[in-house]
Amino acid sequence: MASLICGSVAYDTIMTFDGRFREHILPDQIHMLNVSFLVPGMRREFGGCAGNIAYTLKMLGGDPVVMATVGSDAEPYLEYLRKLEIPTGHIRVLPETFTAQAMITTDLDNNQITAFHPGAMSQSQLNHVKDALGGAAAPSLGIVAPDSREGMLHHARQFAEAGVPFIFDLGQAMPLFNGDDLREFVELASYVTVNDYEAQVLLSRTAWTSAEVAAKVRAFVVTHGERGASIFADGRQYAIPAVAAERIVDPTGCGDAFRGGLLFGIENGLDWETTGRLASLMGSVKIAQQGPQNHWLSREEIGSRFQSAFGYRYA
DSSP states (O other): OEEEEEEEOEEEEEOOOOOOOOGGGOOGGGGGGGOOOOEEEEEEEEEEHHHHHHEEEHHTOOOEEEEEEEOOTTTHHHHHHHHHHOOOOTTTOOTSSSEEEEEEEEETTOOOOEEEEEEEGGGGGGOOOOGGSSSTTTEEEEEESOOOOOHHHHHHHHHHTTTTEEEEEEEGGGGGGGEEEEEEEHOOEEEEEEHHHHHHHHHHHHTHHHHHHHHHSEEEEEEEEGEEEEEEEEEEEEEOOOOOOOOOOOOTTTTHHHHHHHHHHHHHTTTTTHHHHHHHHHHHHEEESSTTOOOOOOHHHHHHHHHHSSSSSSO
């Protein structure tokens, strides 16, 4: 079963400042801020929610299909996806734009200053879900991950019209949507996944309770960071334990890794406890590595780690 992953494909440029922002930003001069930081450390990562989710799903043995918009600078990313055997046929290149880019500067206290250029992502509504649904290997599951506002709305409606079950993943797109928008997403979706904070915003803006959201979808998934996750499904609440990480290095992309595990579990008909535990393991594996797409493990190693954590094989 293939999964169509609608969301952002982006470059993350991460720079390290060997000092502390607070020593250079004067509180009484904020109104006339003009500062420059020397950043001797810099790296560029492949990122974006769709790319990150696809990476983990592919690692697990799933069949991700990415739908996104990128700019004229995207060829290195596209070539990288091809090497992973992730199809790029539904990634639209807009020649007059740049690929979405986050430029992040981190100081010695782990404070961050981030500039984000949406670039081609702003036109993600140009892609249409139906274009990926032809053929014998057509996706039968989807996810609407953070992207442009119009793109997310269009793709959710298109999944629903095509009768394809999909996950609604609010994520960083949270500020883009009001209560009416969020109610529509939940009504259209088959599954909803959010973190603790996003859950509170979702419930506040929709004026629904967790039980009411869960009643409208097949599963309502709420992640709690180091406290694991909760899955509300089948009239029950499943408590999913966190998996202790080998080390804590970089949380960037942990939520996307979790969602890759979630998609794999749904694709393969795993029960909710096993699906949640596998997703939890993927977040734990990711946090031990720098960047959102540097945590590749063999399926044998994943199976071994799952058995060590939970006492049985997931497949």
